[in-house]
Amino acid sequence: MNLIARNSFRLRALPYHLSSLNSMRHQATCATTATPSFPCVDAHAARESKILASSFHRYSQIGTPASSSDSGPEPPYARPNPLSYNTYHHQYPLELTYGSTLPSFDIAYETWGTLSPSHDNVILLHTGLSASSHAASTELNPTEGWWEKFIGPGRALDTNQFFIICTNVLGGCYGSTGPSSIDPEGQRYATRFPILSIFDMVQAQFKLLDHLGVQKLYASVGSSMGGMQSLAAGWLFPDRVGKIVSISGTARSSPGSIAMRHAQRSVLMADPNWNNGFYYDQLPPHTGMKLARQIATITYRSGPEWDQRFGRKLRESKDGQSPSPSRRLPTLCPDFLIESYLDHQGEQFCLKYDANSLLYISKAMDLFDLTLPALQELAMTPATHAPPSPSTSSSRQSPVPSKSHPPPLHYAPHFPELAAGLEPLKLIPTLVLGVQSDILFPVEQQRELVDALRMAGSTQVSYFELGGVWGHDTFLLDVLNVEGAVRGFLS
Amino acid sequence: MNLIARNSFRLRALPYHLSSLNSMRHQATCATTATPSFPCVDAHAARESKILASSFHRYSQIGTPASSSDSGPEPPYARPNPLSYNTYHHQYPLELTYGSTLPSFDIAYETWGTLSPSHDNVILLHTGLSASSHAASTELNPTEGWWEKFIGPGRALDTNQFFIICTNVLGGCYGSTGPSSIDPEGQRYATRFPILSIFDMVQAQFKLLDHLGVQKLYASVGSSMGGMQSLAAGWLFPDRVGKIVSISGTARSSPGSIAMRHAQRSVLMADPNWNNGFYYDQLPPHTGMKLARQIATITYRSGPEWDQRFGRKLRESKDGQSPSPSRRLPTLCPDFLIESYLDHQGEQFCLKYDANSLLYISKAMDLFDLTLPALQELAMTPATHAPPSPSTSSSRQSPVPSKSHPPPLHYAPHFPELAAGLEPLKLIPTLVLGVQSDILFPVEQQRELVDALRMAGSTQVSYFELGGVWGHDTFLLDVLNVEGAVRGFLS
Numbered sequence: 001m002n003l004i005a006r007n008s009f010r011l012r013a014l015p016y017h018l019s020s021l022n023s024m025r026h027q028a029t030c031a032t033t034a035t036p037s038f039p040c041v042d043a044h045a046a047r048e049s050k051i052l053a054s055s056f057h058r059y060s061q062i063g064t065p066a067s068s069s070d071s072g073p074e075p076p077y078a079r080p081n082p083l084s085y086n087t088y089h090h091q092y093p094l095e096l097t098y099g100s101t102l103p104s105f106d107i108a109y110e111t112w113g114t115l116s117p118s119h120d121n122v123i124l125l126h127t128g129l130s131a132s133s134h135a136a137s138t139e140l141n142p143t144e145g146w147w148e149k150f151i152g153p154g155r156a157l158d159t160n161q162f163f164i165i166c167t168n169v170l171g172g173c174y175g176s177t178g179p180s181s182i183d184p185e186g187q188r189y190a191t192r193f194p195i196l197s198i199f200d201m202v203q204a205q206f207k208l209l210d211h212l213g214v215q216k217l218y219a220s221v222g223s224s225m226g227g228m229q230s231l232a233a234g235w236l237f238p239d240r241v242g243k244i245v246s247i248s249g250t251a252r253s254s255p256g257s258i259a260m261r262h263a264q265r266s267v268l269m270a271d272p273n274w275n276n277g278f279y280y281d282q283l284p285p286h287t288g289m290k291l292a293r294q295i296a297t298i299t300y301r302s303g304p305e306w307d308q309r310f311g312r313k314l315r316e317s318k319d320g321q322s323p324s325p326s327r328r329l330p331t332l333c334p335d336f337l338i339e340s341y342l343d344h345q346g347e348q349f350c351l352k353y354d355a356n357s358l359l360y361i362s363k364a365m366d367l368f369d370l371t372l373p374a375l376q377e378l379a380m381t382p383a384t385h386a387p388p389s390p391s392t393s394s395s396r397q398s399p400v401p402s403k404s405h406p407p408p409l410h411y412a413p414h415f416p417e418l419a420a421g422l423e424p425l426k427l428i429p430t431l432v433l434g435v436q437s438d439i440l441f442p443v444e445q446q447r448e449l450v451d452a453l454r455m456a457g458s459t460q461v462s463y464f465e466l467g468g469v470w471g472h473d474t475f476l477l478d479v480l481n482v483e484g485a486v487r488g489f490l491s
Numbered sequence: 492m493n494l495i496a497r498n499s500f501r502l503r504a505l506p507y508h509l510s511s512l513n514s515m516r517h518q519a520t521c522a523t524t525a526t527p528s529f530p531c532v533d534a535h536a537a538r539e540s541k542i543l544a545s546s547f548h549r550y551s552q553i554g555t556p557a558s559s560s561d562s563g564p565e566p567p568y569a570r571p572n573p574l575s576y577n578t579y580h581h582q583y584p585l586e587l588t589y590g591s592t593l594p595s596f597d598i599a600y601e602t603w604g605t606l607s608p609s610h611d612n613v614i615l616l617h618t619g620l621s622a623s624s625h626a627a628s629t630e631l632n633p634t635e636g637w638w639e640k641f642i643g644p645g646r647a648l649d650t651n652q653f654f655i656i657c658t659n660v661l662g663g664c665y666g667s668t669g670p671s672s673i674d675p676e677g678q679r680y681a682t683r684f685p686i687l688s689i690f691d692m693v694q695a696q697f698k699l700l701d702h703l704g705v706q707k708l709y710a711s712v713g714s715s716m717g718g719m720q721s722l723a724a725g726w727l728f729p730d731r732v733g734k735i736v737s738i739s740g741t742a743r744s745s746p747g748s749i750a751m752r753h754a755q756r757s758v759l760m761a762d763p764n765w766n767n768g769f770y771y772d773q774l775p776p777h778t779g780m781k782l783a784r785q786i787a788t789i790t791y792r793s794g795p796e797w798d799q800r801f802g803r804k805l806r807e808s809k810d811g812q813s814p815s816p817s818r819r820l821p822t823l824c825p826d827f828l829i830e831s832y833l834d835h836q837g838e839q840f841c842l843k844y845d846a847n848s849l850l851y852i853s854k855a856m857d858l859f860d861l862t863l864p865a866l867q868e869l870a871m872t873p874a875t876h877a878p879p880s881p882s883t884s885s886s887r888q889s890p891v892p893s894k895s896h897p898p899p900l901h902y903a904p905h906f907p908e909l910a911a912g913l914e915p916l917k918l919i920p921t922l923v924l925g926v927q928s929d930i931l932f933p934v935e936q937q938r939e940l941v942d943a944l945r946m947a948g949s950t951q952v953s954y955f956e957l958g959g960v961w962g963h964d965t966f967l968l969d970v971l972n973v974e975g976a977v978r979g980f981l982s
Contacts, residue, residue, distance in 0.1 A: 259833060270532070291758050312865070
């Protein structure tokens with residue numbers, strides 16, 4: 001007695017279903033005897049063939065400019081266009097947090113607005129993991145930037161008032177020195193590139209500021225990993241940062257977010273094309289990158305958003321029409337629209353970003369930790385040799401929750417250590433923006449940051465917690481509320 | 492000016508750090524010039540060599556029993572031990588939801604307690620995705636089962652009172668017919684196995700109940716996917732199910748949970764060893780399985796648990812000691828304990844479960860949807876041909892939130908449709924257990940199920956929402972609270 005017969009008392013027009021069901025059965029039985037095919041798997045091989053057939057091989061020919069008529073899926077980072085952004089070349093060595101030294105480096109950057117005569121209106125905008133310096137359109141590059149709606153006259157970062165600088169981070173692949181760059185021996189660094197920290201990225205940015213003659217920032221602003229950089233700038237250079245904005249950032253990567261980045265690194269490094277990072281003269285690990293981006297995308301949005309946006313809708317068939325159930329049976333490949341969406345996000349990204357950059361920068365995010373013991377470890381000093389300063393010690397005695405929101409249910413054991421680590425930021429006015437639907441940098445981390453800053457002695461912390469269903473990506477999407485909070489704080 | 496120098500005013504014992512730092516630098520510089528090595532990637536190849544060197548090749552030799560002295564990492568499902576469980580062979584065809592027909596099938600099952608003379612004390616226990624019928628130790632198999640602490644005299648499922656049956660689901664690999672089983676032509680089904688639904692799994696279980704002479708269940712109990720089966724049993728056979736328990740289940744897979752299972756299927760199917768599902772006479776996709784399990788593990792627990800359990804602790808080095816920072820610099824491979832934990836979970840699982848079973852069963856979970864329109868689509872009846880029954884229509888008019896908990900902030904558009912679909916369950920007393928830290932089957936879905944059941948007319952719905960940090964796995968770990976709720980409801 002099957003599902004249909006058993007419930008026919010609840011379903012009308014029985015003869016109709018049964019005939020349709022029989023027709024569906026016939027299709028299914030026929031399909032079963034044939035060799036199964038998996039278009040979702042074949043897509044990887046098809047992409048590979050397309051890459052091979054394209055001008056991709058030029059990628060390995062260092063210094064050979066590709067002609068603009070090339071339209072194959074060559075990684076765009078393989079031939080950055082230095083005419084679309086500015087580049088600062090730092091010709092001196094940069095000592096890095098974990099002990100290595102970069103002999104020299106480039107930082108790609110773009111600017112908006114006008115630098116005031118006294119150089120006191122500069123906002124340094126920090127990017128998330130994979131963004132370029134192209135935060136908004138410029139004369140050099142009129143395409144839309146990743147924070148287009150937030151930069152301009154009267155916008156969150158008001159170009160009538162401020163001179164905004166955005167860089168591609170050290171370790172990136174959009175013009176700044178990273179694993180895909182050429183080392184002093186003329187080879188691509190690949191995984192011989194040193195492990196980076198968020199502090200290193202900020203150090204490099206401040207070398208650029210030195211070069212531009214900017215002694216003190218009006219503000220350091222960033223979202224996601226950019227929020228970490230924003231805090232790190234204040235920690236490293238408390239006298240050179242006027243205000244801090246951290247949107248969906250954190251002062252200390254949680255094991256939950258490390259887990260999600262670990263999963264991405266694992267699938268990427270398991271792609272045989274990754275080849276221990278030495279893929280620059282061969283096929284890049286496009287499948288690993290696609291899979292990693294699918295996982296990342298899950299962490300960037302939220303279940304409630306997908307419920308509203310996709311629900312359980314089925315994906316469109318190749319002719320652009322939603323399939324009717326009589327035309328298609330479920331398969332092991334994607335059936336739901338949410339699956340197509342994730343696939344599409346992965347496809348879009350897999351050749352647009354350098355795999356090694358993803359690994360190095362995502363690792364730098366994991367390593368970020370502003371608790372005092374972690375900072376002391378960076379300096380290789382046992383905690384007993386470096387007691388916290390008196391002001392910090394006294395603030396450790398009793399965690400004082402802020403009054404503007406309920407304190408976390410359980411104070412984590414690292415809470416006083418975080419307050420101690422954040423002590424250098426206590427005189428810098430700081431805006432923390434959190435998003436309730438963010439699963440990557442959850443509101444608990446935002447509240448922890450705010451409480452720890454206040455415990456460290458800061459009296460100028462503003463905190464906003466945004467609602468909505470956009471998850472971590474809210475900082476890209478919620479123009480109204482993010483702009484409102486940022487503009488108000490900066491003005 | 493580097494990180495350390497810049498902040499030296501806050502760190503004591505400067506000469507000490509600087510000398511340590513220099514020693515660290517020296518190590519790092521040495522490491523940079525050498526060819527980088529990635530033990531976390533080499534582990535895949537090492538596992539492969541071990542599998543090849545073991546008795547693994549026998550896996551393909553159908554019917555050849557392996558000697559018990561074999562100790563290689565042969566997949567255990569390749570040689571199930573039919574002496575450790577019972578098997579019911581159904582020799583007649585089973586028509587499946589999506590139109591195919593299984594010519595015959597086996598169901599592996601185990602039992603605990605004593606069947607009453609009138610056969611009225613039977614509890615059917617449904618498993619999650621990857622569990623076997625071995626819910627608790629038996630005489631045939633004294634090893635600990637997956638719900639060991641919940642089955643026995645005086646426990647949640649009280650063997651003094653009840654006769655408990657647990658099966659390996661149809662599609663599984665622990666004795667029940669699934670993709671690794673032999674088809675009528677003597678070949679393994681592989682991906683020629685038909686797409687399954689949760690309903691199909693339940694149909695097969697009820698064939699077993701018929702065989703055992705059980706007309707009506709005292710209760711249908713299940714967690715996770717078992718919760719779906721528990722509801723499906725009530726829907727298919729409302730007259731044969733006395734009570735329903737759904738723990739961390741759902742009446743309708745959300746796009747968020749589909750996304751997380753999609754990511755798992757994608758990494759698995761991208762493993763070249765998966766070979767479109769035809770790997771039974773060669774290497775199984777052990778790397779894809781490991782990566783898939785890592786992702787799954789992230790969805791089974793919670794960030795707050797990891798914060799308490801692992802925090803930012805570094806992983807142990809090979810000699811079992813936590814590395815001191817002076818001994819190890821960060822790498823692109825796992826550095827944190829949370830990463831080792833995920834790796835370990837993946838390693839443990841990757842040869843223990845059949846990859847194709849994972850794909851088919853995870854897809855069945857995605858497809859599960861008890862809203863009326865979805866049920867009508869299964870019957871291939873356009874909604875206009877099958878108006879809901881009068882009782883359902885009237886219940887649609889106004890969503891009435893339950894009084895025991897706050898209603899969801901926004902009633903999703905499918906809410907009345909779910910109530911209509913659940914109408915067959917309205918006379919069956921139902922216990923719904925949800926967990927606040929569950930990210931795979933979040934409490935919103937539990938509340939939705941409860942509200943929809945009540946809207947469908949049920950007056951016997953009990954709802955408990957459990958706290959704690961164990962996430963989806965709470966049903967395996969929180970013996971006290973899960974047992975309390977289940978035992979109270981069943982008694």
